[in-house]
Amino acid sequence: MRYLSKTLITLSLLSLSGFSYSQCGAPVPKLCDADGDRYVDSDDIHAITLAKGSLATGPGDIRDIDGDGTITLLDARQCVAMCDEPRCGSDFPGYTVIKLAAGDDLETRTQAALIDAQPNTVIELPAGTYHFKGELSVSVDNIVLRGQGMTANGGTVLNFAGQTTGAQGIFATGNNFVVEDLAVEDTPGDGIKMEGNNGVTMRRVRVEWTNGPDENNGPYGLYPVQTRNVLIEDSEVRGASDAGVYVGQSEIIIVRRNYVYENVAGIEIENSKFADVYDNYTTGNTGGILVFDLPGPPVQGGEATRVFNNRIIDNNEPNFAPAGNIVGTVPSGTGLMVMANDDIEVFGNTIEGNRSFATLIVSYYFVNLNVSKPTYDPVPEKIYIHNNTMSNNGYDADGDAALIGLVLGAPQANFYDSSGVGTNQGLLVEFPDGLTESQAICIVDNSPEGSIGQFNITSILNGGFPGAIPPSTDPAPFNCSHASLPPIVLEPPVDPSDPTEPNPLELCDVAGPGRNVDAYPADCPNLSDYRLFADASNPLENANGGVIYDLNTPLFTDYAKKYRFVFVPEGAKAAYRATEVFDFPVGTIIAKTFTIQADLRFDDSAQDIIETRLLIRRRDGWTALPYIWNSDKSDAVLTKTGGTQAVSWIDMDGLPRFTDYVIPNTNNCANCHGEEVLVPIGPTARSLNKDFDYDTGTANQLDHWAMMNILSGEPADTGSIPSIPLWGDTSADLQDRARGYLDVNCAHCHSPGGAGDTSGLFLDYFRPFGPTVGKCKPPVAAGGGAGGLLYDIVPGSSAESIMVFRMDSNELGVRMPEIGRSIIHPEGVQLIADWIDAMDPVDCDAP
């Protein structure tokens, strides 16, 4: 009986690793396998510890591994090294283990396993180095992705240097996700990203850009954002062009025992609450550990972080962050930097050899005076730095940081920027009477006591503010203390969401005339199983009970032509929504078929049918299923892992074009259709409100849907409903066309709750134009994607606008949208550029 009631599914060649065989063929018990179940695991270690002190049964006692005749804990510990699974398989009781064998198609099999996995599954990768071309994504709860170690020799290394799809190496959104014992190398974007999870563990993983520091490397190594209950331990990160370990907009965090080196920031806790950062070794970075709170992200109010027992040593790497990134302001040689964060305790650290500062505490005004968000607090308060060992810091301040030494007469190991305190100038009115005792900055009892300087940087840079705290190197104001913060304790894991409903494949075989209306609960293997079209090989017309529709302005997908049909169950109707997607009844199927037209100059040129995507409304929500058409185009086959297909066409200028068309996997579908709750994108009133040429004549689509009895609640007068103009219709208003294009191509991620909402950039059609739509908005986590530019949109200057730069790129980690296209849409880029250039110019740098 195994201690863990898990099922072992071995996809590799069957390996009866629990037994060796004698010459006569009888199985020989395996050393340490005390319970005889063929596996050495924690059950066996438990059994051996229970027998400690007893005599071995003889020379063949498999528990007496050292052969001294007595069962001892020496035997138990030696058997730990013989366990068949890391930690002796003790850490995930009840999980199903899926072991994947080595092979060229490991990427496909891994992604398939991640898609098909039920909650409580360990997916174990083999040792070796594997070159992956696409992002690994997982959305199921309680999944463990595990390798055989993070070292190059003997471990599991996933190298993404040749990546062509996806924005990061590994991307997980499910709760209680664990990644451990593997390495991720050379991703164009982030190494391992988690978003929106409750329960994140990254353990013994290595993320490395093997070329070392380079501004073209991905921004973040280990990157949980908008997460809760985060544990990052015993890991290594090297070469990130922003932060090696970056925890953003999250709560309840432990970052411990990691080795982070040669990144811009070693560890960064940003816009997060309740964090313990300890026993880490940060060296060779531009800055060792940063604790920031910034106005851009949608979640703010960073506070309650403890930084202790870390070794923060020789962080003197020149800053190699791409221009425009906030970490580009970190002086080379910074040990610890706190920006605009509150209630921080720093103790027991060894901080040495950092050329600019041991500690640097600044307000957000340090990087930008232009703070207009009333809910944002740009001033750091209640910072308590005590009992650290500090030596040889601040001896050669980097660049502008050297000015601090010039102002104060000598370089300072510790510096406090009092901007926003003790002044009544302009924006800086938060603390006109200074910080209170309970808000004080305390730097005390360090050994040796390093020099401490302070002044109001914004006052100095702006010619002096009345009431500003004058430059001083007197340590007395910092001689204070605060109560210690409590340790962070992670919350118990949340229960996984209900397992996916059973897949009743028998419904795919229900016979009958017309559409197979019974099949909607099943993921049928072939598109034809649903009988959506009169001719199974022609998904472009003659839908069985479906209504064809078109959108006012379409999503750009490599010039593919799209044929959309909605199938609403007979007798049921979708409910009209003025701004949101219509509410469709259970049993609805939306089918979208993508074709590549041979010659874009002629509407009637031949079409190659590539894929049909189904969105099916089931009792528990929408499901996305990608079907790829077979070579003879007789049917399409369900392919949850997606794929690529080489396609070619003649463009509008008569020139031949070709690309590897990317068919998304089911997890990619969630990137656009919703990370947590899948919903359709297109069927909104504003996108459907136009005339369409039906077989029965031309009619407004909304009127037609009402007439066909598939829509209820729509206004009688469709003229009162807003309508997005076709992006290429130059007779329409330029702003409306541009905002419509952004709405359809970008807002599915860049809207509240979308995958891109961590950026704070929202591009939905009805949002008034302002900073949240990109106007003078600095990026949050663009990395090299900013292209050295400072703002998403600089009114009047498309050349200075990150939005245009990213749309006009096809480089992974830069291009936007991240998925859905493999080539640039120059006409779309031009539209957005024209819109921005037509705006009244604004100086985004002005306060």
Added chain:
Amino acid sequence: MPTLQTLKRLSAVILLACIAQAPVAQATMLSLQPGETLANTGDTVSLDLIVSGLGAFSPDSLGAFDISVAYDAAVLSFAGYSLENFLGNIGLSEAIDASGGASGGAVNVAEVSLLSAVGLNNLQPGEFVLASLSFNVLSLGVGAATELSIQQGALLADAAGSRLQFTDAGSATIVNRGSIPLPGTLLLLLGSLLSWRVSHRLTKSCS
């Protein structure tokens, strides 16, 4: 000008001096701390079982231990123990508590880590608490003392499961040095003395 031979001699002297000054590998040691604890009958005392001389975030690390501590059962009763997390967090299934409990005047504490050698190296400083032991003082007269000691046969294993040699720092002692007056009692006593002295003076002056 110094000759080559002189330089060689000088180098040899410097080398020997360096060798003499070089840190000697610290021996692994087990100890019970504090070495002396004051207690009265009815008190509960706590002792830490400490290992020192390990590699401090590098080999040697401790992979397992199995230690019994002897005590006088007529004087002390075992009240409980707790294991620290330096071999892994037992609650997270990183280690197994293999302790045998108390019997016959000895308490056994034992643990096996399930972490890898690298994991242990990252986790362990050179010196740390293995376990904390609590005892109730059953009967300890004023001026009396009782000793606790690590029994022979204690076992330390390194990360590979090989036996680690160690030295025993010696026994710990619990001593009853007699009751110390409580502050309230002390005040009463002082007050009594003062009033006695005042009354004595008054008596003298009146006489």
